Amino acid sequence: MQTFCPGDRYSKDRDEAEGEKEAIILIGNAVEEAMNEQIKNELFSAYQYLSMAAYCESENLPGFAQWMRAQSQEETVHAMKFYDFVLDCNGRVVLRGIDGPVVEFGSPLEVFEQALEHEKKVTAMIHDLYGLAVRENDYASQTFLQWFVTEQVEEEKNAGHVVETLKMVGDKSEALFLLDRELGQRRVEEQPAG
Ligand SMILES: [Fe+2]
Ligand SMILES: [Fe+2]
Numbered sequence: 001m002q003t004f005c006p007g008d009r010y011s012k013d014r015d016e017a018e019g020e021k022e023a024i025i026l027i028g029n030a031v032e033e034a035m036n037e038q039i040k041n042e043l044f045s046a047y048q049y050l051s052m053a054a055y056c057e058s059e060n061l062p063g064f065a066q067w068m069r070a071q072s073q074e075e076t077v078h079a080m081k082f083y084d085f086v087l088d089c090n091g092r093v094v095l096r097g098i099d100g101p102v103v104e105f106g107s108p109l110e111v112f113e114q115a116l117e118h119e120k121k122v123t124a125m126i127h128d129l130y131g132l133a134v135r136e137n138d139y140a141s142q143t144f145l146q147w148f149v150t151e152q153v154e155e156e157k158n159a160g161h162v163v164e165t166l167k168m169v170g171d172k173s174e175a176l177f178l179l180d181r182e183l184g185q186r187r188v189e190e191q192p193a194g
Contacts (some may be wrong), residue, residue, distance in 0.1 A: 031179035034129050035082050035141075039098040041081035041125055044074045048118060051101035052111050061176075063184025064108055067162075071115075073188045078148070085144050089128050108176070109166040114160040123152040 027035070053068035086093050105111045126148045133141035162183070169175040 003123050023090045025090045026140060027086065027091040027132050028138060031129075031133055031136055031138050031141050032086060032089075032091040034132055035086050035091070036094050038129060039082045039086075039093065039124060041089055042075050042082065044098050044101070045118065045122060046075035046079065048101040049075060049115070052115065053106070054107065054112060055103070055105050060107065060120055061108060061180045063180035063182065067082065067163040067186045068111075068115075070186045070188045071135065077188075078151075081144075081147075085141075089140070102104065109163065112159055112162045112166055114185070116156065119152065119155045119159050123156060126152055 049068045049072035053065045053072060056062075056065035056068055102114065105114070126145065130142065130145045130149060133139075133145060150184055165179060169179055
């Protein structure tokens with residue numbers, strides 16, 4: 001029996017010989033491929049932010065480092081959302097190689113400017129993925145991706161806020177010290193179930 005699914009793939013017999021089990025694949029090849037790529041992109045984000053955390057530690061800014069460490073953990077959660085969604089659709093997760101992160105930065109401001117630029121790129125990736133799901137008539141993926149569309153607004157806002165604050169701080173070390181204490185309050189947000 002063929003069951004309707006988005007994209008160019010409809011169903012696959014995983015155990016046709018014995019006629020026992022037919023896995024219905026609810027994700028088309030193109031969206032599956034793009035989601036696998038996005039798992040890699042989110043894990044690269046986690047790696048990049050961990051590298052930024054390490055730089056902040058080396059600059060004696062433990063609060064900035066904590067903020068980046070929490071950001072890195074959130075990116076891992078994002079990767080796992082894609083991972084689980086592909087599996088929920090009976091798709092195949094195929095992990096890819098991750099490029100090395102940037103490791104040297106000129107200043108805390110440069111770190112957060114690069115973080116903001118990075119998030120803008122990720123926003124474009126999410127929008128491309130959403131556009132693909134629309135073209136493929138993949139409604140489940142569109143609904144899934146809406147969370148990420150909203151999340152990217154938050155991501156750009158948060159990084160942009162720190163960039164603006166750091167510009168105001170300038171070279172005032174007392175203000176930098178206070179900002180470091182404030183950013184150090186950040187913890188990884190609890191993920192809602194489901
Ligand atoms: Fe992300
Ligand atoms: Fe992000």
